[in-house]
Structures are given as C-alpha cells and as structure tokens.
Amino acid sequence: MKSKTVWTGLAMALCLLLVSNSGYAGALDAFKDETGSLKIAGGTAHIPVMQEAAKRIMTLNSNIQISIAGGGSSVGIKQVGEGLVDIGNSGRKPTDEEIAKYGLKLFKWATDGVGIVVHPKNSVRALTQAQVMDIFAGKIDNWKALGGEDKGINVYTRDEASGTREVFWEKALNKGEITTRANFVVSNGAMKSAVSQDPYGIGYVSVGHMDETVGPVSFDGVAPTLANVKSGEYKIARGLFSNTKGDPTGLAKKFIDYLFSTEGQEIAAGNGFIPVN
Amino acid sequence: MTKIGETIWERLFLLCAIASVVVTVLIFGFMVVLGLPLFKGGHFFYLLTQPWLPSRHAYGIYPMIVGTMFIASLAVAIAFPLSLGCASLISVIAPRPFSRFLRRVVHLMTGVPTVIYGFVGVFLLVPLMRDLFQRGSGMCILSAALMLAVLISPTMILFFADSFEHVPRPYLDAVDALGGRPVQKFIYVMIPCAWRGILTGCILGIGRALGDTLVALMIAGNAIQVPSSPLDSARVLTAHIALVIAADYDSLEFKSIFACGVVLYIFTTIVVLAVRSLGASGRRQEP
Numbered sequence A: 001m002k003s004k005t006v007w008t009g010l011a012m013a014l015c016l017l018l019v020s021n022s023g024y025a026g027a028l029d030a031f032k033d034e035t036g037s038l039k040i041a042g043g044t045a046h047i048p049v050m051q052e053a054a055k056r057i058m059t060l061n062s063n064i065q066i067s068i069a070g071g072g073s074s075v076g077i078k079q080v081g082e083g084l085v086d087i088g089n090s091g092r093k094p095t096d097e098e099i100a101k102y103g104l105k106l107f108k109w110a111t112d113g114v115g116i117v118v119h120p121k122n123s124v125r126a127l128t129q130a131q132v133m134d135i136f137a138g139k140i141d142n143w144k145a146l147g148g149e150d151k152g153i154n155v156y157t158r159d160e161a162s163g164t165r166e167v168f169w170e171k172a173l174n175k176g177e178i179t180t181r182a183n184f185v186v187s188n189g190a191m192k193s194a195v196s197q198d199p200y201g202i203g204y205v206s207v208g209h210m211d212e213t214v215g216p217v218s219f220d221g222v223a224p225t226l227a228n229v230k231s232g233e234y235k236i237a238r239g240l241f242s243n244t245k246g247d248p249t250g251l252a253k254k255f256i257d258y259l260f261s262t263e264g265q266e267i268a269a270g271n272g273f274i275p276v277n
Numbered sequence B: 001m002t003k004i005g006e007t008i009w010e011r012l013f014l015l016c017a018i019a020s021v022v023v024t025v026l027i028f029g030f031m032v033v034l035g036l037p038l039f040k041g042g043h044f045f046y047l048l049t050q051p052w053l054p055s056r057h058a059y060g061i062y063p064m065i066v067g068t069m070f071i072a073s074l075a076v077a078i079a080f081p082l083s084l085g086c087a088s089l090i091s092v093i094a095p096r097p098f099s100r101f102l103r104r105v106v107h108l109m110t111g112v113p114t115v116i117y118g119f120v121g122v123f124l125l126v127p128l129m130r131d132l133f134q135r136g137s138g139m140c141i142l143s144a145a146l147m148l149a150v151l152i153s154p155t156m157i158l159f160f161a162d163s164f165e166h167v168p169r170p171y172l173d174a175v176d177a178l179g180g181r182p183v184q185k186f187i188y189v190m191i192p193c194a195w196r197g198i199l200t201g202c203i204l205g206i207g208r209a210l211g212d213t214l215v216a217l218m219i220a221g222n223a224i225q226v227p228s229s230p231l232d233s234a235r236v237l238t239a240h241i242a243l244v245i246a247a248d249y250d251s252l253e254f255k256s257i258f259a260c261g262v263v264l265y266i267f268t269t270i271v272v273l274a275v276r277s278l279g280a281s282g283r284r285q286e287p
Helices: A002-023 A026-031 A047-060 A073-081 A096-102 A129-137 A163-171 A188-197 A226-231 A250-260 A262-270 B003-034 B036-040 B043-049 B062-093 B096-110 B114-133 B141-165 B169-177 B182-193 B195-211 B214-219 B237-244 B252-285
Strands: A036-042 A064-071 A087-090 A104-118 A154-158 A183-185 A201-206 A215-219 A237-245
Touching: A026 A047, A026 A250, A026 A262, A036 A073, A036 A250, A047 A064, A047 A250, A047 A262, A064 A073, A073 A087, A073 A096, A073 A104, A073 A163, A073 A237, A087 A250, A096 A104, A104 A163, A104 A188, A104 A226, A104 A250, A104 A262, A129 A154, A154 A163, A154 A188, A163 A201, A163 A237, A183 A188, A188 A201, A188 B114, A237 A250, A250 A262, B003 B036, B003 B252, B036 B043, B036 B252, B043 B062, B043 B252, B062 B096, B062 B141, B062 B182, B062 B195, B062 B237, B062 B252, B096 B141, B114 B141, B114 B214, B141 B195, B141 B214, B169 B182, B182 B195, B195 B237, B195 B252, B214 B237, B237 B252
Parallel strands: A036 A064, A036 A087, A154 A183, A154 A201
Antiparallel strands: A087 A237, A104 A201, A104 A215, A104 A237
C-alpha cells in the first residue's frame, strides 16, 4: 500500500515535470537540474523584477530557493562584498573603491529613470532644475510659488544607502543641499505610498515604480516616461546593476544569465525599465 | 535533592548570571572600541553638539538626541494620565468583572508587535494629524509620541495597578470606615502609598520610549533638523542607527553610529540607576 502511494506520487511528479518542461522553453532550461538556494539583497528598485524572475524559476523547479531582500544599493554592495548574499543589487554603479575592495563584477541589465513625483491631485506638473534644487534645498517652501495651492511643501527624501537618492542628488540636484526638514523614507515603495498619501508632498522614485497613485512631474520640460529615458532626453537616469563578488558561479551565474535572456529582459521591460539588449 | 546536585545547580546559575553580566559589559566595550576613532580625535563631544550633514562632513547626532528626548518625554507625558486613569479603573473604581476584562485587554496590548502600531500610525494617525493641523506632512513628533504613548501605556498601567493593589488593606478599610468615597480613597490614600510603583512604571515607560525604533522610524518623519515644535518632523537615535547602518563600513557615518549606541546605552543606564535608587530610598522610608 505504502509503496504504491510512493510510486503514484513519483509518477505524478514526473508528469508534472514533463508538462512544465514543455511549457517553459529556452531560458529557464538552465535551472532544470539545479538545487540549492540563492540570496539576493540590495536596491529596492530591482525588487519587482527579481521577484518575477524568482517566481518563474521556483515554479519550474521547487528545489531552488531564492530569497530577495531590500535594504538599498549600499546594503546590496556591502552584503555581496562581505559574502552574506550571492547577488547584491545596486541602483547606481558601485564606486571604483567598492569594486576594487570587494572584487565586484557588475552586470547592468536595465536602465531606469528617477522621476519626481507629487500627489495625483497636485496641479504642479512641470519644474525646472533650478526650481527642483530650490524645493529640495528648502528655499521654495510653498506650492503657491510654483503656481499651486497656498500650502507648504513637504519634501520626502531617501536614506543614505539609497542608489535612487544618489542618482537624484547627483543629476537633478547637482549635488546640492537637501533641506534638514525633509522626511526620510526607506524604499521606493515607501516613497510612493508616502507621496500618494500626502497632498502637498514631493519626492522621487524609480520610473519603473510610477503608477496612477502618484503624479509624475516633468523635469526641464521632459516628462519622466520610458520613451524619454530610453532616448536619453530625460537626464536623471541610471543603470540597474546586479553585482557578484568575483565571477558569478552556479545558481548566481544562471540567474544573471536569465536576466539577460530574452525572457528576463521582457520581465524588466514589463516592470517599466529599459532592457539593455 | 542531594547536596552535590544542589551545588551543581548553584554553579550553573552563577555561570548564567556571570555570562549575562559579561555580555552587557562586552557590548559596551564593543561600542566604545569601534567608536574609538571618534573618541580619540576628541570628536566625541563635537558629535554631541554638531548637526548631521554627511555631505559637509559633519556627523553630529545632536538633532537626534533632542528628537529622542522630545519624543520620549512627550510620549510619557501623554501616557501618564492615561495610564493612571486606566489603572485606577482596573484596581479601584470598576466593578470586578469589568476590571478583570480590562486587565486582560491591557495584558494583550503588551504583546502587540510595535510594527502594528507603526502601520496604524502611518495609515490612520498621520493623515489625521495632517488634516487636523494643516501643517507639514503629519509625520511629526506629536504623531510618534501619541503612538508611543499607546505602546508604553500597558507597561505603565500594569505597574500602577500592581502598586495600587499592594496598598495595605487596613488603610483602605480606615477610609471606608470614615465614610470616604472611592475617589477620595484613591487620591488621598492610594496614590501617596503607591508613588514608588508609579515612578517605577514611568521610568520603565521612558526606557521603552527611548529604546523603541520602529514607531519613530515609521511615523516621526526622520528629518535631520533640530526639532523646535511638536509638529516638526524629527529623527530619534534608534531610527538614526537603523537608517545609517547601511552605509559603508569604513565611512565616518558608520562609525558615528557607535557614538549613538554609547549615548543610548548611557541614557538607559541612567534610567535603570534611577529606578534602583528610587527603589532603595523608598524602602528606607517605608513605615
């Protein structure tokens, strides 16, 4: 009796394996005979793509465990460098010191813009770089000065470990000051929910994270859209990197290869990023 | 139990006690050693007075110290009358079944994870505060203090209620015999008798409010200014550590959080010492 159940179970598993194999062709084949676990951490902009890729891989082969954590770009770089995770994501190019110190190998699999966002009901939808710099420096502190309501501006920014902050600070603010009154949030998701809840808030998120809950703001007359980031017209853009310590091996290598496959690049595009291939 | 067995157990417990003491001391040593580069250069006192502007190489934690004290003391100020009222209801005024029910609820509240309070704060309290005061984002000291007050009041209530129940029975009977009402009994007999328990509860509340990370991180706004009003956004020391810990290990930002750790450690030590000395002096004065 018992052995019969085992055999039936095995047969069913075999059938499932065959069925799923025929369903997922190509890029995922590499994961067919793999077992083990893969730890990913870092940039929060990457998370939707990582999750979708991990879901597809783990659906095909339940012997693979992929865990995905946030933390921010600096956390990703630090943790992969210390050997705590297999892949460390960063929304900025790791600095030369970081690369040299940890022996990092970088894989840029998509391009992303960083867009300024306000509450969807806010009528201010276009700002010049000078205005943006003044707002984030706290020099302009009322929406009225920008043609909006007579209400104070609530500035939201990201924590020190954020790659999104790094890129925004460098390219939109020209490394200018950020007011000490600014509220700090800790991920792209948290930024989106903070701004979508605050009628007088302003912040910045990855273009891939933008949706109808927040209102996009044009920067120097260019809207933060995929097309504009792709054409290079929208200035505040950055690469999305997945980094490994030394050359990737085993599952990490296969995962990164998958990100660069047609299917992986489609996932990136589906999440609002610009694929590299 | 045999004599030898007893000795073994005694030694084992002694070992546990020593281990916990050693760990506590080691943690302090660890923070001091890792923060040494800052202490050595005489930067430590700068740290306590400077603002936090990493882009200008100022790594002071003064705004966070002010923020922490502001939020913790405001939270206790809100929680104290709340807890006193609730404790009096539990141990004096309410009828027995209701007070038992209330006590259960308070017990339950002590077990609610702080992240739940954080969530409630973000989605209910913050928008409410924003609409109410029409100033800022609603992420402010007052929001965090209100939420922290809810967080620490169960601890305070239980301490207060316990100390009320330890008021000697004859005192209460005497009040009853004199025809005093329950409220008179509470104000003129129970509070004076139970003041030590009340103080201990308050100090524990302060300790918890000082040490809590998540509530302040989620709803105080984490701005790095020196707060000047309860409606300002502010950052507390614990949230600061959580935000900065992601920085590069070798950076001064990272090293400065050990100074935060030391400051928090000292705060907590002062609180604990205060509890101890109060307990000691109270015992001496006991009739």
